[in-house]
Amino acid sequence: MSAECDVVPMEPFRILTFNRISSSGLARFPVGRYLVGPELSAPDAILLRSHQLRAGAVAASVRAIGRAGAGTDNIAVAEMSRRGIPVFNAPGANANAVKEIVLAALLVAARNVIPALAYVASLPVGAADYERRVEDGKKQFAGLELAGRTLGVIGLGAVGGLVADAAIKLGMNVLGFDPEITVDGAWRLPASVRKANSVEEVLRLSDLVTLHLPLIDSTRNLISEGRLEQIRQGAVLLNFARDAIVDERAVLEALRGGRLKYYICDFPSPALAGEPGAVALPHLGASTEEAEENCAVMVADRIREFLEHGTIRHSVNFPEVEVTRGSPYRIAIANANVPNMLGQISTTLAHFGLNIHDMENKSRGGIAYTLVDVDSPIAEEVVKSISAIEGVLSVRMVAVPSEV
Numbered sequence: 001m002s003a004e005c006d007v008v009p010m011e012p013f014r015i016l017t018f019n020r021i022s023s024s025g026l027a028r029f030p031v032g033r034y035l036v037g038p039e040l041s042a043p044d045a046i047l048l049r050s051h052q053l054r055a056g057a058v059a060a061s062v063r064a065i066g067r068a069g070a071g072t073d074n075i076a077v078a079e080m081s082r083r084g085i086p087v088f089n090a091p092g093a094n095a096n097a098v099k100e101i102v103l104a105a106l107l108v109a110a111r112n113v114i115p116a117l118a119y120v121a122s123l124p125v126g127a128a129d130y131e132r133r134v135e136d137g138k139k140q141f142a143g144l145e146l147a148g149r150t151l152g153v154i155g156l157g158a159v160g161g162l163v164a165d166a167a168i169k170l171g172m173n174v175l176g177f178d179p180e181i182t183v184d185g186a187w188r189l190p191a192s193v194r195k196a197n198s199v200e201e202v203l204r205l206s207d208l209v210t211l212h213l214p215l216i217d218s219t220r221n222l223i224s225e226g227r228l229e230q231i232r233q234g235a236v237l238l239n240f241a242r243d244a245i246v247d248e249r250a251v252l253e254a255l256r257g258g259r260l261k262y263y264i265c266d267f268p269s270p271a272l273a274g275e276p277g278a279v280a281l282p283h284l285g286a287s288t289e290e291a292e293e294n295c296a297v298m299v300a301d302r303i304r305e306f307l308e309h310g311t312i313r314h315s316v317n318f319p320e321v322e323v324t325r326g327s328p329y330r331i332a333i334a335n336a337n338v339p340n341m342l343g344q345i346s347t348t349l350a351h352f353g354l355n356i357h358d359m360e361n362k363s364r365g366g367i368a369y370t371l372v373d374v375d376s377p378i379a380e381e382v383v384k385s386i387s388a389i390e391g392v393l394s395v396r397m398v399a400v401p402s403e404v
């Protein structure tokens with residue numbers, strides 16, 4: 001495996017943007033120290049929202065990718081790991097926006113708002129019996145109240161936790177399932193959230209079910225035909241996570257057979273179009289001014305920290321590594337998580353007469369990341385020699401950023 005080798009230039013960092021990124025986020029990159037725009041060549045980093053980023057479109061110059069949002073399934077993360085490129089996201093920054101749209105969807109489903117509106121729109125304006133038809137028609141849209149009903153929440157991270165909390169406040173019973181819940185996530189949950197042991201248990205016992213988990217290999221088609229057979233008759237399924245987490249064909253069958261009353265999601269498709277009971281919003285979950293701003297600011301800050309200091313927070317594929325600068329001379333190394341890498345790196349530094357001032361090394365899965373501060377300037381040969389070590393994925397000299 002050969003490594004990328006570069007020396008950080010003192011000229012401005014170049015940030016290539018895809019999608020419209022909130023101006024508050026872009027303002028985090030000081031003019032003079034950064035060039036930011038949609039048409040930059042040789043970028044140091046890429047900043048995007050939902051743009052599908054093919055691995056081949058990531059130039060060799062790229063050192064980091066920032067997703068102004070939560071899901072990173074539009075980025076070839078595994079390939080970026082192989083290239084030693086951290087992918088950052090903005091965990092939780094849009095969670096309140098998604099929670100609020102999920103609350104809207106729960107209420108829309110409970111009170112049959114969509115078909116009721118369609119009924120009103122179908123009445124001939126100006127008809128003499130307009131009012132009588134309004135009164136006669138309303139019976140078919142009588143709804144239910146959420147208080148006392150059971151909401152199943154699959155995935156209890158930033159969004160699922162807020163949804164569970166809001167549902168409890170509406171008087172609902174909440175049944176949650178998350179086999180990988182974090183300690184913080186569990187602390188944040190109201191004590192009255194009951195724990196389910198499987199997706200099937202949630203489906204069997206809930207009146208309404210909402211999905212808040214990432215799309216990864218193990219969650220693709222999680223809501224399958226077999227599982228939908230277990231959902232309560234007349235239940236409501238909400239999907240504001242990702243389209244491919246549900247088997248759309250199975251959902252259509254469940255709607256047609258009456259097992260599902262509504263499927264409300266954020267992912268329109270030709271198959272869902274015109275299907276009674278299917279409601280698809282145009283991926284609006286995180287589309288609020290506040291969420292777009294929060295996400296852009298958070299991920300811009302993470303990219304700056306990485307480019308300027310090599311530190312890593314909120315990455316989906318790299319460990320968290322933070323070292324307060326104890327010296328102006330810093331080197332950042334990403335390598336395969338295999339034995340004796342640290343030994344080879346420190347031997348190389350010693351060979352060039354460099355004394356280690358401070359060092360932090362952490363690993364996550366197959367990736368290890370090391371920040372080393374040394375007491376004297378680092379020659380380009382040092383970077384080249386470390387890059388040549390088998391298993392090293394990327395090496396970067398992290399210059400002290402010049403003030404503007």
Ligand SMILES: NC(=O)c1ccc[n+]([C@@H]2O[C@H](COP(=O)([O-])OP(=O)(O)OC[C@H]3O[C@@H](n4cnc5c(N)ncnc54)[C@H](O)[C@@H]3O)[C@@H](O)[C@H]2O)c1
Pocket residue numbers: 070071072091092094095098154155156157158159160177178179180181182185212213214215218219240241242266283284285286287
């Ligand atoms: N519609 C939108 O615009 C929109 C906006 C934000 C997030 N999302 C989607 O929602 C997802 C959740 O967002 P978040 O901010 O809460 O993410 P998060 O990472 O904070 O939480 C995800 C949770 O899902 C859990 N999980 C993973 N696999 C699971 C499984 N098999 N069963 C049950 N739980 C599982 C994880 O343990 C974690 O607690 C994101 O991955 C994203 O795809 C959509």
